Amino acid sequence: MRAFVLTAPGAYEVQDLPAPVAAPGEVVVDVERVGVCGTDMEFFTGAMAYLHQGHSSYPLRPGHEWCGRVAAVGDGVDPEWTGRRVMGDTMLGCGRCRRCLRGAQHVCEKRQEVGIRGGRAGALAEQLAVPAASLHALPDSVDAVLGALVEPGGNALRAARATAAHAGDRVLVLGAGTIGLLVALFVRAGGAEVHLLDRPGNSPAFPHSLGFEHVWDEGSLPQLPFDAVVDASNAIHLPRRALELVEPGGRVVYIGLAGEPSLVDTRRLVLKDVSAVGVLSASPGLDATIRAYASGTVDPRPLVAATVGLDEVGPVLAGGRPAGAGPGPKVHVSPRGVEAAG
Known part of the structure; x- marks a missing residue:
């Protein structure tokens, strides 16, 4: 699969990498849409605090605002997830500590963060592996644009x-x-x-x-x-x-x-x-955000100014504006090509 990889501050490559395999308890998702976030830009510049605190290091594959369709499930995962449109929680707690057991996995001391922390690869790639427990199903009324806006919307x-x-x-x-x-x-x-x-x-x-x-x-x-x-x-x-x-x-x-x-x-x-x-994380607000988008109570689609492919991510992270972009502040990425974005 193709994936966008930050190799050092200001340095990046679109690499051909082995496709992920669904480990026990995890799924592989065909990524449909990814939002570019200010956190991704901090990784691009090298300013992100996690880099200096030992929580993150290069090479790094960013991307935590995503949606897609489940392509494969690992052992112990309900096979009915296969083929479902989903988005996923960024915060992946250890599941064993006091905070996780109290429902606060988003502040787990040992947490991974998709595309951000703990070596968990992000969604700026054609495929992504995540724990099934982090998935949130998307109804048909929540399209790809909205699906990739659920994570920031939850915050x-x-x-x-x-x-x-x-x-x-x-x-x-x-x-x-x-x-x-x-x-x-x-x-x-x-x-x-x-x-x-x-x-x-x-x-x-x-x-x-x-x-x-x-x-x-x-x-x-x-x-x-x-x-x-x-x-x-x-x-x-x-x-x-x-x-x-x-x-x-x-x-x-x-x-x-x-x-x-x-x-x-x-x-x-x-x-x-x-x-x-x-407020740190979207985790406790994801389901309510999906309901708000599905009902039309909130429609943030005008915020998305442009959708680009993986080859155009680097200039966006450097602060560039895609040609023909609208007035909104958000740029989305279609890892399988803009033609596939619909």
Whole structure:
């Protein structure tokens, strides 16, 4: 099979590799669609923290936002999985520790992460091997574009739920990239008024096209009471700003990650009686995300600007924009060729 492999910071190859074999408890999936994520770009540059913490190393095959069809099952796996369209959880816990046994495998100390951590190969390839326990079936109403958006959507849904926002509340989302816009879509579906903070100089045209009227930058942000603030940015100063902007008694949700430590004044947190929540993983939100997509409650397909083949992944990771790309922030990959993407 063909696979995209990072061999060093800024270095990559599309290699011909042996096709995976379904080990006991695992399945092999014919990969249909993969999303390119900011984490993949950090591996490309060498900035990803796991590289420096010993959790990851080159060569590395990225890709954790994926969907596909089960091609083969290993011993101990229900054969009815064969032929089913699926996506999979990124976080693969050990299954034995206290955290896993309490249903928190996404924070297992010994976890693997598909395409990210622990040597578990990712989905930027024609085929992928994953544990059957990590699979989530996709209904026919969730097409390939939506299927590869379930994983980021699960993160966003968890962040939206963490705001505890109700109809009539006002929520500010810091960052108008893929995760920020997904959070905004889920918050809006719950009936709250959504405001977006984008980088200075960015056009509000795309968020407006999604129906978000209130799009600001730091210079134009109005002085309004925000019942919840979600930091979905990678800016070092915005975690502190989120705490400054939220109403007393409100909630701050942190899902973005800066490249360096951010400072939050816990005195302000206490004196404003604010609840702060961190969101790491999509794991607890995957099934609810699939239901939201299947019902049409949330439709994030406009976020995908282009679909490319494996040979075009490197320039995308380097920050390039595919020719003819639309205005959305997300690029998808069809490992079997764009013609196969449908």
